[in-house]
Each structure stands twice: as C-alpha cells, then as structure tokens.
Amino acid sequence: MGFHDTFFKEEHMKKKGFATIVLLMLLMAGNAFLFAGGQQDVKSTAGDGKVTEIVYWQYYYETKKDLVDTLIRMFEAENPDIKVVHQTFPYEQYNTKVASSVPSGTGPNVINLFYGWLPTYIDSGYLQPLPQQTFSNERIESEFFPLVSAAKFEGSYYALPTAVRSLALFWNKDLFKEAGLDPEQPPKTVAEMIDFAKKLTKTDRTGNYLQVGMTLELRAQMHQWLREVLLRQMGGAPYSDDNRTVTYANKAGFDAFRFFTNLHLVEKVGMPNFMTDDVTAFKSGTMGMTVDGSFRLGTLDAVSTLNYGVAELPEMNGVKSNFASFWANGITSYTTGKQLEASVKFLEFLTSDTAMAMWLKQVGELPAKKDLAMKDEYRNDPKYGPFIRGLEYAVATKFIDENVQRKVWIDAWDEVVLNGISVEAAVNQAAKTEQKLLDNYYNK
Amino acid sequence: MIRQKTASHSLELTKRRWAYTFLIVPILFYVVIRFYPTFYAFFLSTTDWDIVSKGKDFIGLENYRNLFSDALFWKTLGNTGKYVIYGLPVSLFLGFIIAYNIDRIRLGEGFFKAVYFIPYITSMVAVAWVWRWLYQPAPIGVFNKILMELGLPQQKFLFSQTQAIFSILATTIWADVGFQMIIFLAGIKGISTQYYEAAEIDGAGNWDQLRYVTLPLLKPTIVFLVVTGTIRYLRIFTQVLNMSYQGEGGPLNSTKPLVLYIYDTAFRSFDMGYASAMTVVLFLIILTITLIQLRVMKSEE
Numbered sequence: 016m017g018f019h020d021t022f023f024k025e026e027h028m029k030k031k032g033f034a035t036i037v038l039l040m041l042l043m044a045g046n047a048f049l050f051a052g053g054q055q056d057v058k059s060t061a062g063d064g065k066v067t068e069i070v071y072w073q074y075y076y077e078t079k080k081d082l083v084d085t086l087i088r089m090f091e092a093e094n095p096d097i098k099v100v101h102q103t104f105p106y107e108q109y110n111t112k113v114a115s116s117v118p119s120g121t122g123p124n125v126i127n128l129f130y131g132w133l134p135t136y137i138d139s140g141y142l143q144p145l146p147q148q149t150f151s152n153e154r155i156e157s158e159f160f161p162l163v164s165a166a167k168f169e170g171s172y173y174a175l176p177t178a179v180r181s182l183a184l185f186w187n188k189d190l191f192k193e194a195g196l197d198p199e200q201p202p203k204t205v206a207e208m209i210d211f212a213k214k215l216t217k218t219d220r221t222g223n224y225l226q227v228g229m230t231l232e233l234r235a236q237m238h239q240w241l242r243e244v245l246l247r248q249m250g251g252a253p254y255s256d257d258n259r260t261v262t263y264a265n266k267a268g269f270d271a272f273r274f275f276t277n278l279h280l281v282e283k284v285g286m287p288n289f290m291t292d293d294v295t296a297f298k299s300g301t302m303g304m305t306v307d308g309s310f311r312l313g314t315l316d317a318v319s320t321l322n323y324g325v326a327e328l329p330e331m332n333g334v335k336s337n338f339a340s341f342w343a344n345g346i347t348s349y350t351t352g353k354q355l356e357a358s359v360k361f362l363e364f365l366t367s368d369t370a371m372a373m374w375l376k377q378v379g380e381l382p383a384k385k386d387l388a389m390k391d392e393y394r395n396d397p398k399y400g401p402f403i404r405g406l407e408y409a410v411a412t413k414f415i416d417e418n419v420q421r422k423v424w425i426d427a428w429d430e431v432v433l434n435g436i437s438v439e440a441a442v443n444q445a446a447k448t449e450q451k452l453l454d455n456y457y458n459k
Numbered sequence: 460m461i462r463q464k465t466a467s468h469s470l471e472l473t474k475r476r477w478a479y480t481f482l483i484v485p486i487l488f489y490v491v492i493r494f495y496p497t498f499y500a501f502f503l504s505t506t507d508w509d510i511v512s513k514g515k516d517f518i519g520l521e522n523y524r525n526l527f528s529d530a531l532f533w534k535t536l537g538n539t540g541k542y543v544i545y546g547l548p549v550s551l552f553l554g555f556i557i558a559y560n561i562d563r564i565r566l567g568e569g570f571f572k573a574v575y576f577i578p579y580i581t582s583m584v585a586v587a588w589v590w591r592w593l594y595q596p597a598p599i600g601v602f603n604k605i606l607m608e609l610g611l612p613q614q615k616f617l618f619s620q621t622q623a624i625f626s627i628l629a630t631t632i633w634a635d636v637g638f639q640m641i642i643f644l645a646g647i648k649g650i651s652t653q654y655y656e657a658a659e660i661d662g663a664g665n666w667d668q669l670r671y672v673t674l675p676l677l678k679p680t681i682v683f684l685v686v687t688g689t690i691r692y693l694r695i696f697t698q699v700l701n702m703s704y705q706g707e708g709g710p711l712n713s714t715k716p717l718v719l720y721i722y723d724t725a726f727r728s729f730d731m732g733y734a735s736a737m738t739v740v741l742f743l744i745i746l747t748i749t750l751i752q753l754r755v756m757k758s759e760e
Contacts, residue, residue, distance in 0.1 A: 111726050117511040135729065139511035223597050223613060234705055288618065288704065290599060291592070301598070418727050422707065429710045433620055
C-alpha cells in the first residue's frame with residue numbers, strides 16, 4: 016500500500032512536470048510570435064508627470080556618439096524635467112533599422128536622418144513638420160545655409176542639421192614636390208588641376224598606372240563633383256528648379272561627361288578603383304589629388320606619413336560650385352504632448368551655436384548656421400576654411416534615391432569606357448533612367 | 460509482476476513524450492521564423508508595400524506583370540543561370556577528381572583533406588575580399604603581377620563585363636570544392652572493396668572500375684550533391700556583394716544574381732512588394748528544378 020502510494024505520487028508528479036514544461040515551451044513560442052511582430056516598445060511615457068522621457072536615434076560613429084552623450088548631459092542639466100535616451104545603431108544597418116521601425120509604429124521621438132532619405136520618411140508620414148512657433152521658415156532661412164532647403168517639402172521644414180559637409184580638394188604635398196610642383200600652391204582652376212594631375216601621374220612601360228594624378232571615383236565623391244560642379248561649370252544644371260525634371264541630356268551634359276571620361280581615356284590622369292578606392296590611394300601616397308568631405312580629415316590626419324593640404328574646389332569658366340550634404344534631426348509624427356514639447360526643446364539645443372561649435376571641434380563637420388560658420392576663426396582655418404568658404408556657393412542635391420542616382424553615372428562611365436558607346440548615348444540613357452525614378456516618386 | 464509491466468510501459472511512454480517534445484520545439488521555431496515569413500512573402504508580392512507606408516495596397520499581379528518587362532530581372536535571372544550552369548559542373552568534377560585521388564593515397568591523406576576543406580569552412584566574406592585584392596591591377600593585385608612578370612598583358616578580371624562573372628565563379632568553386640570532395644570521399648569509402656575485388660578478377664582496369672563500379676555506386680552521393688549544389692548556386696549572393704564595387708553586381712550588372720537584385724530592391728529601395736514577387740519566382744524555380752532533378756535521378760535507378 017505504502018509503496019503503491021509513493022509510486023502513484025511520483026508518477027503524478029512526473030506528469031505534472033511534463034505538462035509544466037510543455038506549457039513553458041508554448042509560452043516561449045508565443046513570445047517568439049510577439050517578437051516576430053516587432054512589438055518591442057521603446058517609447059516611454061512620463062509616469063508621474065514630472066520627468067518626460069524622449070528617445071534619440073542616430074547611427075554609431077564614435078565621435079558623434081560621445082559628443083551627443085555630452086550634449087545630452089548639458090541639456091538635462093538645463094532641463095531637469097526631461098530625460099533623453101540615446102540609442103545608436105551600426106551605420107550599415109541604420110536606414111534598414113529605421114525603415115523597419117516605421118511599420119511597427121515604435122521608435123524614437125527625435126531622429127537623425129541623412130537628408131537624402133527624407134523624401135521617403137516624409138511621404139510615409141513618419142516625420143511631422145517642425146512647429147512654426149519655434150522653427151518658423153523665416154527663422155530657418157535667415158539663420159541656416161540655404162542648402163538646408165533640401166529638408167523643405169511643400170512649404171514646411173521637416174528636419175534641421177547640427178552640421179553640414181561640403182567638398183574640397185585635398186593635395187599631397189610630398190608628391191607635388193617630387194613632381195616639381197610648388198607644394199604650397201594647389202590648382203586654382205580645373206585646367207590647372209589637370210595640368211598638375213598629368214605631372215603627378217606615373218605609369219609603367221605598358222601604360223599601367225603606378226601613381227594617379229587625381230581621383231575619378233564616381234562611387235565616392237566624383238559623382239557629386241560631376242553633377243553639381245562640373246556640369247554647372249559647363250553651363251548646365253542637373254535638374255529643373257522644382258527638381259522634377261532631369262536637365263542634363265543636352266550639350267552641357269555631354270560636354271561635362273565627355274570632359275570627365277576623357278580624364279581617363281585621353282588625359283590619362285587616373286582611373287576608378289585604383290588601389291580599390293580613392294581614400295586608400297590617397298592615404299597610401301599613390302594619388303596626387305582627391306576630392307572629399309571634411310569628415311575625411313580625421314581619417315587622413317591619422318596617417319602620420321601623409322603630408323597634405325586642403326583647398327577650395329578649382330573653378331572653371333569663372334564658375335565656382337560645390338556639393339553639400341547633411342544629416343538632419345527630425346521629430347517623429349507619433350510624438351505628441353509633453354514628449355513633443357521636450358523634443359522641440361532638445362532639437363533647439365542640438366541646433367544651438369554651442370552644439371555646432373562643439374560639433375566642429377569634436378566631429379569635424381561644419382556649423383549649419385551662416386553667422387557662426389563665417390566667423391573668421393573658422394573661415395580662415397587652414398583645414399576647415401576651404402570647406403566653409405565652399406558652403407557659400409554649395410548645393411545640396413535633392414536626391415530621391417541616391418544609390419540609383421549615383422549608379423546611372425557609374426553605368427554611363429562603364430558604357431563609354433568598357434563598351435565604347437558614345438558619350439551622348441550614355442548620357443541620354445542616364446537621363447532616361449533617372450527621369451523614370453523622379454517620375455515614379457513625384458507622380459505617385 | 461503487474462507493477463513492473465506498468466513501469467516499463469510508462470517509461471516507454473515518457474521517452475516517447477520527450478522525443479515529441481524535442482521535435483515540437485524546433486518545429487514551432489521553424490514555423491515562426493521560416494514558414495510564416497515564406498507564406499507572408501506570397502501575400503506581400505501582391506501588394507505595393509514599401510516598408511514605411513502604413514497601408515499594404517493590394518495590387519493583384521501587377522508586380523509579376525512588371526517583372527516580365529523588367530530587363531534587369533531577366534538579366535539577373537540569366538546571371539543566376541550562368542552561376543549554376545558553369546559553376547556547379549566544374550566544382551562537382553574537381554571535387555570528384557580530388558576525392559578520387561585522395562582515396563588512392565596512403566600517406567598524408569588527412570593533410571590533403573584538410574587543405575582542400577579549409578576554404579569551405581572559411582567565412583565567404585573573408586574569402587571574397589582576399590580574392591578581390593588578388594584580382595586588382597598590378598601594383599597590388601597578385602595575379603596581374605604574375606602575368607606581368609611572365610611578360611603577359613594585365614587582365615581586367617573584376618572590371619570586365621566578360622571576365623568578372625568567371626572571376627567570381629573561380630573564387631566560389633575554390634571555396635566549394637572542399638565540400639564536394641568530403642562528401643564524395645565519404646561516398647567512395649562507403650563502396651565495399653568486394654566490388655573492386657570482383658571487378659579485378661573479371662579483368663577490369665582502373666578506368667573500367669571507375670566507369671562501372673565507382674560512379675554507378677556513387678549515384679546517391681551525386682544526386683545529393685547536384686540537388687544541394689544547384690540550390691546553393693541559385694542563391695549565390697555573398698561573394699558577389701563583396702567582390703563587386705559597393706555590392707553593385709557590376710560592371711553594368713554583369714555579375715548581379717537574382718538574389719542580389721532582390722536584396723537591393725527590398726533593403727536599398729524598400730520596394731518590398733516587388734522584391735517579394737521576385738522571391739516567389741525564385742522559390743518556384745528552385746522548387747521545380749529540385750523536383751525535376753529528384754525525379755530524373757530516381758527514374759534512372
């Protein structure tokens with residue numbers, strides 16, 4: 016009897032244990048379903064009505080992350096009733112991460128986005144227009160560089176940058192000396208640049224490049240140079256004023272692209288992909304001149320063997336032009352009430368002179384406000400100066416899909432250089448592809 | 460007596476319950492992370508969802524209609540075909556030759572096996588980048604340096620519309636051969652020596668033994684390798700993403716496989732509906748080819 020009893024009990028326990036485990040597993044599976052639905056909620060509300068918590072997103076870049084952490088501490092000290100949660104994501108996955116947070120309706124209150132992505136997010140209703148009381152159009156347009164209008168859609172601004180970037184010419188002083196050029200005299204005109212580039216180019220007997228005169232990297236910054244600088248210097252313009260029409264399938268466009276492809280085919284001063292890319296080539300001292308942004312200064316300064324200078328982009332036919340780009344902070348549309356108030360305050364702080372001055376020193380990107388940037392100490396800085404002076408006449412292309420809009424030029428290059436089709440046909444093809452993209456976007 | 464019987468019976472039952480429990484967990488997991496998204500893709504392919512929009516508008520078969528007139532879709536589909544048609548036979552052939560010869564040697568068998576197998580277990584991203592550098596023009600590219608030293612002209616490799624796809628295939632095959640070799644070797648080792656002894660008595664030479672004993676008996680191995688290999692080559696992606704500039708599948712899309720086009724459409728242009736439609740097409744292609752292969756190989760048995 017006693018034994019039977021014990022046995023029965025044990026058996027019963029076993030059954031119970033089994034049932035519990037199955038139940039646990041089902042629960043876990045249920046959780047997995049929830050995660051699959053992307054239900055993690057990072058929004059937090061002010062529980063007791065005292066401290067309002069807001070979330071800020073940007074991609075991970077060490078100096079940017081550190082500086083924003085510092086700025087948040089300063090901001091929280093000024094506004095003890097606000098707490099800012101700072102989250103960063105790897106750059107490569109950032110856009111995908113942001114996009115996938117949209118359908119789940121969760122995510123940050125204030126978000127840092129590349130200006131070229133803004134159309135997508137504004138269209139989908141992810142961002143709200145900046146409130147007119149604090150950020151009126153008049154205020155923005157009088158304080159900021161005109162290029163921030165790339166964040167203006169249908170009369171409203173949706174995002175504002177702390178810092179902007181423009182392009183400048185980098186030249187290797189040691190290679191200049193070696194080629195018999197004055198190492199302190201960068202080229203002032205495009206013609207001079209090509210003349211110098213020829214002297215800086217070295218090839219072996221069979222014509223293979225051992226050292227190139229200048230960058231021709233369309234995948235890096237040269238597509239910007241071609242579109243916003245060279246094309247304008249040839250008397251053309253990339254797009255109509257309303258950005259809806261491609262306007263380079265004409266003589267100016269053909270001239271610009273012929274000029275560009277001839278740098279490789281006729282002048283033989285370089286080629287794309289030399290040393291895999293232009294940053295590697297310039298860093299390793301096998302490229303005489305390159306065109307790049309201020310964000311590259313940090314990378315180049317880390318190379319102790321590199322002795323380089325920075326100058327404004329060379330002019331041509333008396334035309335100066337430059338390309339600018341920026342990362343801008345916007346407010347998501349589900350942010351309301353106290354969180355909205357806090358977000359606006361935080362955005363004001365991020366676009367304050369204090370933040371911008373710190374940003375230049377610690378991140379190396381240029382102040383987005385004219386008065387601040389044009390201060391003599393910045394304007395005449397040997398490294399930042401050329402970029403800041405370039406901002407005065409820079410244009411921020413209103414991209415719809417930068418990848419596609421870059422690729423049309425890469426493909427045009429390959430068509431001319433690899434397939435030997437005419438420059439006219441290649442440019443016409445590029446214009447057709449790009450126009451289709453614009454039509455798809457604007458006629459939706 | 461009775462008690463004992465009950466005990467052993469319930470022990471069996473418990474064992475079986477545990478077996479089911481262990482089987483159910485992965486199934487639940489698979490249903491959630493594999494099957495559910497797969498079927499969801501069928502639904503998405505009939506919408507114009509762009510990931511950031513709230514609504515998923517039903518547009519019927521429009522995505523599929525657009526596929527027909529999309530030149531890039533056909534081009535990438537063709538490239539995918541090239542990867543399978545050129546890549547798989549070569550890697551199978553090389554894998555078999557290596558396995559066949561490794562089986563015949565006595566000294567250093569383990570060493571050769573390891574040498575040929577290591578590329579397969581190396582991360583494809585690392586392999587792709589090393590090869591990408593090997594293919595560069597002369598100052599840094601080893602292949603071109605060798606060519607120049609032999610007095611031969613430099614080759615464009617990854618920058619050429621005609622050579623690029625074969626350059627990427629060479630890398631893929633180099634990494635893939637190890638897998639084919641190991642499976643072939645297992646198959647060859649599994650053939651009883653009695654067959655060879657019998658063949659020898661009948662006076663069959665090396666070639667006849669290979670032709671009439673080894674290859675026919677390797678059939679299950681070959682079926683397995685052809686089916687899994689086809690699927691692997693149809694889904695080629697990593698090497699192209701890493702070996703072409705900025706993962707474009709260039710120059711001029713000459714190396715872009717369908718999977719890379721799907722990836723670009725979904726995660727760079729966020730056109731989820733269109734990308735899903737392509738995924739469905741690829742799924743059907745893989746399914747059809749696999750079924751045909753299994754049927755053909757089986758009917759020959």
